[in-house]
Amino acid sequence: MTTKKMAIIATKGTLDMAYPPFILASTAAALGYEVQIFFTFYGLQLLRKDLSDVMISPLANPAMPMPIPMPVMVQMLPGMESMATMMMKQKLKKHGVASLTELRDLCLEADVKFIACQMTVDLFEFDKSEFIENVEYGGATMFMGFAGDTDVCLFI
Amino acid sequence: MNFDKEFDASGLNCPLPIIKTKKSLTDMESGKVLKVIATDCGAVKDMQAFADQTGNKLLASTEEGGKYIFFMQKK
Numbered sequence: 001m002t003t004k005k006m007a008i009i010a011t012k013g014t015l016d017m018a019y020p021p022f023i024l025a026s027t028a029a030a031l032g033y034e035v036q037i038f039f040t041f042y043g044l045q046l047l048r049k050d051l052s053d054v055m056i057s058p059l060a061n062p063a064m065p066m067p068i069p070m071p072v073m074v075q076m077l078p079g080m081e082s083m084a085t086m087m088m089k090q091k092l093k094k095h096g097v098a099s100l101t102e103l104r105d106l107c108l109e110a111d112v113k114f115i116a117c118q119m120t121v122d123l124f125e126f127d128k129s130e131f132i133e134n135v136e137y138g139g140a141t142m143f144m145g146f147a148g149d150t151d152v153c154l155f156i
Numbered sequence: 157m158n159f160d161k162e163f164d165a166s167g168l169n170c171p172l173p174i175i176k177t178k179k180s181l182t183d184m185e186s187g188k189v190l191k192v193i194a195t196d197c198g199a200v201k202d203m204q205a206f207a208d209q210t211g212n213k214l215l216a217s218t219e220e221g222g223k224y225i226f227f228m229q230k231k
Contacts, residue, residue, distance in 0.1 A: 023170070027171040030177075030178035031178075095169050096168045096169040096172070096195075097172075098168075098169075098172050106175055110175075
């Protein structure tokens with residue numbers, strides 16, 4: 001049986017959008033898939049050693065369930081982002097959902113390959129020393145070499 | 157049912173029960189049986205799907221007092 005392959009392009013760096021790539025990648029790896037994630041644009045934030053700055057904002061997230069209806073004018077107030085992030089993290093913990101760091105570690109443990117988009121690293125002048133070590137740097141062409149031969153390819 | 161190893165995934169949510177089940181199976185010999193206890197109701201379908209896709213055999217899947225019990229035989 002040939003090994004199935006999955007490629008994910010992770011482009012978002014918010015708490016809500018950080019979960020799907022890591023959940024799908026770790027699950028696929030557990031099912032025996034060979035997995036690569038290409039982190040580009042804001043997705044690069046998910047490669048930082050410290051993920052505590054990954055936040056969620058109620059602003060421009062109209063489908064986010066809120067404890068009470070909250071007008072956009074209120075969502076703009078200082079501290080709302082931190083509060084929403086704190087509440088989301090509490091909720092995740094309460095429901096036994098792994099932390100981002102835990103899921104990312106599970107991916108690495110299962111040999112999921114992380115590729116950081118070199119162009120975006122340069123564009124945003126990211127400091128590579130702030131990223132975890134198990135990252136390869138490459139471009140779209142390098143990623144397509146793998147993605148072109150996959151069974152599942154997702155843009156998140 | 158007899159089993160060789162037990163893993164309690166109570167309180168863990170998707171995808172942890174599956175990932176940790178897979179990890180528990182890693183150091184087991186072929187034919188040995190792993191008992192998994194979970195509280196995530198999504199695990200019922202996920203365990204079957206895991207078995208179907210990996211070739212490990214789901215010998216039994218039951219519910220007892222709000223807990224889901226699985227017996228997975230390693231391929």
